[in-house]
Amino acid sequence: MADMALDSYSKVQIGVDYYPEHWDESMWETDIKLMKETGVKVVRVAEFAWSRLEPSDGSFDFAWLDRALDLFHAYGIQIVIGTPTATPPRWLTSAHPDVLPVLAGGGVFHPGVRGHRCYNSASLQQYGSRIIEALARRYSGHPAVIGWQTDNEFSMLDCHCDSCNLAFRSWVQKKYGTLEQVNSEWGTVVWSGEYSAWEELTVPYGGSPFQNPSLLLDFQRFQWDAVIAYQKTQTEVLRAICPRHFITHNFHSYPQRLDMHGLAEALDVAAFDYYPNPSPQKQATAPYSGALSLDLTRGIKRRGFWIMEQLSGPPGCWFPMWRTPYPGLIRAYAWQAIARGADTVVHFRWRSAAAGAEQFWHGLIDHSNVPGRRFAEFARLCGEVNALAPLLEGTRVISRAAILYSHEQLAALRIQPQAEGLDYYENIKQYHRALTKLGIGCDVIDWRQPLEGYKLVIVPSLYLHDEEAAQLLESFATGGGTVILTSRSGVKNMNNICVMQPLPGLFSHAAGITVEEYDPVGGEVHSLRSAEDLRYKCSQWCDILRLQGAEPVAWYADDFFAGAPAVTMNRFGAGKVYYIGTQPEENYWLKLLGDAARDTGLTPVPELPDGVQAFTRTGEQGELLFLLNLSRTAQTVGLDKAYRSALSGSLRTGAARLEAYDIEILQAEDGSPQEG
Known part of the structure; x- marks a missing residue:
């Protein structure tokens, strides 16, 4: 991979998700100008825009996206394009219903939502590759575009369609060779489950938990391989046409049933969609569950990662809304992600949707269209990250x-x-x-x-x-x-x-x-x-x-x-x-x-208060110690030596007091790294 591509995804920066197709074009430049003034460096676009990019079979319309990307470039903002295959358009699902997954009980995963695509559908692979190739050729040389996100939030669909049934049978044949071996390895003699002809071997229709556990596990393994193979149809196109761009995917909602490590082999950098729950009732668990999610994401590629969607306001839509983020929470959790190895943190989303299912999954700007408290906090975060980016460049998390x-x-x-x-x-x-x-x-x-x-x-x-x-x-x-x-x-x-x-x-x-x-x-x-x-x-x-x-x-x-x-x-x-x-x-x-x-030989940090976390990133200039108070009450953390605050420049000795959802970034005065 070219050095330029490496540089484009390893920078420490803040971004947002933006949907130009959702807004009147007269709003675009005002939004993008404000992004620039706020300190936004990167924007993700288009991951759900297939129907606007290809309004009818083979008829592409990229003019609107051209204009949006040209505006972003004019303001010096870089772009990651999402391949739009998570939302096949209605003209495709109507003409080729094999695109739609079939649930275990026989029902169909209907269009009009998202994720309504069977990974083994020949039609999805054909038409998905076509739109991705058209996008890649269009934007391979665009000066604003630096990378691609494959699809959106891959998940296990447990599809039981005819395509999956035939593909699963072939997968089992390839793995075991003979029916005799299948019967032996799965122990199908129990409950007279032995297969006497390949046509008898099917996906586990009905999804009954009483079915053979070896069959059920291999059905999951088959699906893991199917998602990996499907993503490969995308990455191969992008690699061939856009060799200077990086490729990522946004994992979500751990624990994932996916083989995330297998999926990530084709990626340059892993990404995660991070929505810590701001409810006071989750205070005892959310900061720690979040830390695990971040460490797990870093472990997917064993290096720095992206946050492709970060909490910006109270989520809600198909469930009652969560509490709004407490003052400081948006900033503190973004810094938690950076402390645990995130290089780029992209906030979902720039503004709250006025239409569609995610109207109340709030962005940085509410339906009032007036930037408020949360936006001001986000602007502060952008300023801090941009100021400290030179210090953070090249640092990484080293764990023992x-x-x-x-x-x-x-x-x-x-x-x-x-x-x-x-x-x-x-x-x-x-x-x-x-x-x-x-x-x-x-x-x-x-x-x-x-x-x-x-x-x-x-x-x-x-x-x-x-x-x-x-x-x-x-x-x-x-x-x-x-x-x-x-x-x-x-x-x-x-x-x-x-x-x-x-x-x-x-x-x-x-x-x-x-x-x-x-x-x-x-x-x-x-x-x-x-x-x-x-x-x-x-x-x-x-x-x-x-x-x-x-x-x-x-x-x-x-x-x-x-x-x-x-x-x-x-x-x-x-x-x-x-x-x-x-x-x-x-x-x-x-x-x-x-x-x-x-x-x-590892050294615990003595007496960290509940909700306070201490993480480190290490680079050529030594170690950066991140102290994060992810709670609603002020806390004090003892310091083992003299530190210099990277945020304020002040000397910190003895103890560091952190207000609610406050953070501190410290360098030891002698600059020597500590192991722990």
Whole structure:
């Protein structure tokens, strides 16, 4: 990829989403001039505009977009174009109904909304490639255009149309070769589910949860591959015609059922649509869930990312409106995204829609058409980011702790829920929240990724597993790393078939334990006893552990398994492997992860108040420490040394007071980076 393309997506800047086709053309220049004056650097356009770009079959109208892009260029604002395939026009769906997905119950995903497109539709691929090629040829040389967004917010459709049925059958044939192998690998002998002819093998019509779990998991894998293949039809066109432009996609609403890492292989940079909930009732969770979303997005490509849609006002439309952002919230959450590795933050949207389903998904300017408090806060943010951009350029997030994330585990554990309250992603939130409260930087990466550079790795519920996964963790521990395994690991092979060996399966050797018995306690609250004789609550699951070389760290304190080990630590090579047989409360995670971090040389930030987060970005000029108060009350954070404020230039020592939704960006006076 050309250096110019790299520069265009790695700049630290603020942008907005804008829909010129929604507004009278007489408004455009006034809007764009105000964007320029406010400090907006980049704008996304056209991701839903197919019917305006191609009003009828083969009849293109780019003149309006030409005029809009020329205006943006005249004011020095750069453009990302969204391919408009998330909203096929009515002329296309009427002439080619195979474009529309068929739901599990047989109903059709009708037009007039968005996302009404089957990824396996030959018509969608044909007409989608045609409009993308026409757009690419039109704007490959336009001086304002720097990149492309594929489609919009890909998601799993669970389409059961004829095209998907045939494609799924072909996918299974390619994977397994023979029906005999399918019957063997899926265990179809159960309930007389064996296939005797390929025509009998179909998508799981009706979507019944009682169907074969191996079939259901492979149906999801088929869909992951279908979305990846569909996006490839777009990226290949864009690469061929626009080699100097970058390509991204906007992921959304984690946990996503998609294979985000597979989708991102064809992208230059990952993007995320970030809508933190401003409700006071979400205060205890939203800042931490948001931090996880940002770390997960950074982990998709293991480098800086974009926010393609950032909260600008109260969302609402097909659900009651949320609370309006509290003063400071818009600015603080944008800086949180930058602190966690976002280079560009694009706010949704410039102005609130006057028509359509998203009329009350508020933008920066309300229906009054008069910029108000939120807009003034956004303008302040633009000024700060533009002023600090030279300092931020080239900085990145460097973490020594990681959580291994797997869309396959997410899928398998949803197909067969293990216990009341045991939720793969919700449990990850708890581990990640503890690390965030400790001020320990954390990457969230695909479970198959190399682990060089990390000291501490948390491995949530590797329910599906194989030799490769076991070897990866064993090698990491042998080399001196600390691994934290959790319950429901090593249960099945990769075809979703239970492994007939003591749990945690292939991880038993490194963990130094086996599971004698387990109790799916669900929502019942049980008790843990630590080595210091402190008591902690636990729930969801209780593995009763047999020691086979490991040392007990905590024990159950009640029920028939009182006194049995619940948490263990095994010395393995130069490293350590912990096994957590239950789901402890947050206070226990804070203690365990704090102790493990210090043991590996990572330094927690002492006594971060609730709602306050500390993140770092590191570059040639040293480390930038971001302190963010994502709460409605003033907070004070102790400082371990003298810092210079990048925002004000003032010297900060002893402690930093942060008002509600205030932030501070600090450089150590000696400029030396700190590890943690």
